[in-house]
Amino acid sequence: MSTAAKESGRPSPSSFPEASGLVVRDLRFGDNGPYRFSIGPGRCLGVSGPSGIGKSLLLRALVDLDRHQGDVLLGGRSCESYPAPQWRRLVALVPAEPRWWYPEVGRHLPPDSDAEEVTALVEGCGFSRDVLDWQVSRLSTGEKQRLAVVRALIRRPSVLLLDETGSALDEQAGRRLEQVIADYRRNHEAPVLWVSHDHNQLDRVADHVLLLGRDRLQISPLPRQEAAGR
Numbered sequence: 001m002s003t004a005a006k007e008s009g010r011p012s013p014s015s016f017p018e019a020s021g022l023v024v025r026d027l028r029f030g031d032n033g034p035y036r037f038s039i040g041p042g043r044c045l046g047v048s049g050p051s052g053i054g055k056s057l058l059l060r061a062l063v064d065l066d067r068h069q070g071d072v073l074l075g076g077r078s079c080e081s082y083p084a085p086q087w088r089r090l091v092a093l094v095p096a097e098p099r100w101w102y103p104e105v106g107r108h109l110p111p112d113s114d115a116e117e118v119t120a121l122v123e124g125c126g127f128s129r130d131v132l133d134w135q136v137s138r139l140s141t142g143e144k145q146r147l148a149v150v151r152a153l154i155r156r157p158s159v160l161l162l163d164e165t166g167s168a169l170d171e172q173a174g175r176r177l178e179q180v181i182a183d184y185r186r187n188h189e190a191p192v193l194w195v196s197h198d199h200n201q202l203d204r205v206a207d208h209v210l211l212l213g214r215d216r217l218q219i220s221p222l223p224r225q226e227a228a229g230r
């Protein structure tokens with residue numbers, strides 16, 4: 001179960017052994033934090049809050065792209081004990097605006113990717129396999145979002161961090177993507193953190209929702225229905 005606690009010291013009622021899942025303790029970056037929360041294996045924690053509050057910075061700190069203090073542990077082992085490239089293979093970030101380095105979509109997948117797995121992922125995201133031959137320059141925003149998920153999942157990360165993933169999609173495509181991610185986290189017991197402004201989406205995909213407030217010292221656990229504004 002996903003859990004969270006304010007810095008006030010209220011205990012985080014973790015229901016999974018700390019040797020599994022993602023555990024965040026007293027995380028600070030810039031003026032943000034300290035944040036404490038945990039995401040159990042196969043669970044999804046939604047994160048929401050006003051624009052500019054620091055949601056993307058939180059993800060960047062978790063993936064160790066920006067300077068931060070505090071502990072981030074995966075399976076009981078600290079981020080600091082991993083070489084950065086290895087940590088980023090384990091903890092995959094799908095940014096709000098994914099970057100592409102090569103002209104063709106397919107070149108962004110590892111050459112030794114399992115062909116059946118690639119087919120299942122691209123079809124799950126609503127494409128046929130020939131999308132791998134498409135030029136990145138022709139991709140729509142929503143296509144880029146879906147293919148960034150394919151690119152991340154084919155590397156089999158242990159943790160998935162999603163930044164407004166699916167925000168550019170119509171309802172049908174969005175639901176398909178949600179299903180692909182739900183299947184992945186269930187099959188791989190991967191903790192997922194999903195940043196979204198869409199409370200209806202978080203209500204569907206997340207076990208718990210954290211709301212980052214204007215008071216940057218707080219991160220509040222909300223039952224899903226409160227997060228959805230009911």
Ligand SMILES: Nc1ncnc2c1ncn2[C@@H]1O[C@H](COP(=O)(O)OP(=O)(O)OP(=O)(O)O)[C@@H](O)[C@H]1O
Binds near residue numbers: 053054056
């Ligand atoms: N490299 C940077 N240098 C200075 N300030 C930055 C940098 N990156 C982000 N910020 C600032 O930090 C704050 C938090 O940014 P962040 O991108 O985390 O917001 P967010 O909560 O994800 O917002 P949104 O919902 O609009 O995506 C913003 O005020 C932003 O301008």
